[in-house]
Amino acid sequence: MRKYVYDFLIIGITFFIALILFLFMNNKSTINDSEYVLISIDGITYDNYSLGTNDEIIISNEYGNNTIVINNNSVYIMNADCPDNLCVHQGAINKLGQSIICLPHKLIVEIVSDYDEELIDAIAY
Amino acid sequence: MQLPIKKKTPYLGLLLSFSLILSYIESLIPFNFAIPGIKIGLSNFSVVLCLYIFSPIDAMLISLTKAVLSSLLFGNFSTLIYSTAGALLSCLLMILLKKIRLIHIISVSAIGGVTHNIAQLFVAYMIIRSNGVLYYLPYLIFSGLVFGSLLGFIVNLIIPYIKKVIYKGEL
Numbered sequence: 001m002r003k004y005v006y007d008f009l010i011i012g013i014t015f016f017i018a019l020i021l022f023l024f025m026n027n028k029s030t031i032n033d034s035e036y037v038l039i040s041i042d043g044i045t046y047d048n049y050s051l052g053t054n055d056e057i058i059i060s061n062e063y064g065n066n067t068i069v070i071n072n073n074s075v076y077i078m079n080a081d082c083p084d085n086l087c088v089h090q091g092a093i094n095k096l097g098q099s100i101i102c103l104p105h106k107l108i109v110e111i112v113s114d115y116d117e118e119l120i121d122a123i124a125y
Numbered sequence: 126m127q128l129p130i131k132k133k134t135p136y137l138g139l140l141l142s143f144s145l146i147l148s149y150i151e152s153l154i155p156f157n158f159a160i161p162g163i164k165i166g167l168s169n170f171s172v173v174l175c176l177y178i179f180s181p182i183d184a185m186l187i188s189l190t191k192a193v194l195s196s197l198l199f200g201n202f203s204t205l206i207y208s209t210a211g212a213l214l215s216c217l218l219m220i221l222l223k224k225i226r227l228i229h230i231i232s233v234s235a236i237g238g239v240t241h242n243i244a245q246l247f248v249a250y251m252i253i254r255s256n257g258v259l260y261y262l263p264y265l266i267f268s269g270l271v272f273g274s275l276l277g278f279i280v281n282l283i284i285p286y287i288k289k290v291i292y293k294g295e296l
């Protein structure tokens with residue numbers, strides 16, 4: 001087992017770096033002015049709201065109904081009539097980059113910033 | 126004992142096509158939960174195997190050709206850029222780590238997977254210039270470690286059998 005020391009060391013250091021980055025990123029959740037809630041349906045932007053407002057938005061279209069609540073600097077879906085209700089069970093999001101998706105209703109609620117509309121559109125092999 | 130090149134080439138060809146098939150199978154598995162671009166690095170199987178059975182240059186050859194071919198077959202131009210960058214850096218690092226004889230195959234493969242992901246992410250960042258891209262870094266590092274180690278473990282099990290087939294002609 002002693003001959004594997006450097007293996008454990010390298011793997012450990014890499015894992016540690018990943019952990020540090022993860023913690024660092026989770027602590028950067030401060031609300032600043034350029035962040036807002038973007039609601040899109042079927043890929044088309046429906047509306048955007050500031051995260052600071054207390055609002056209840058009811059989306060009602062041919063796909064179904066969702067009630068989106070912005071409260072206390074976070075946003076969550078209060079209820080929806082989709083069969084699985086995964087969007088409701090996900091809970092609240094409050095950080096940049098997080099999103100709640102209601103797949104049956106093609107609804108995406110995400111927190112974006114003006115500097116930051118990332119689209120990963122390529123996967124490498 | 127190194128094989129002469131005329132005996133080595135068919136095996137390299139087989140390994141290359143095997144990695145392309147693995148790449149295709151990998152693209153069929155809908156592994157995209159939470160993080161777009163996350164993938165099991167199955168196609169690195171041939172690269173690691175080549176590194177430990179043949180020479181580092183052969184491994185680099187397989188890695189680069191695999192990146193180019195699989196991007197042309199299964200992807201588009203942008204995947205070409207990301208893939209070659211990732212494959213180049215990852216293979217280079219694996220060759221270096223293998224030279225330091227203190228690091229063994231499982232970790233070599235793990236670090237190879239990690240650097241592949243990091244290099245891809247970095248190229249994506251250079252092109253898209255968006256800080257949201259870096260958000261995925263810890264997840265990619267972690268998944269690279271996990272799947273890279275798994276792959277290294279599998280290759281480690283297979284190496285003695287492949288060596289027997291190549292040098293003795295039968296199992």
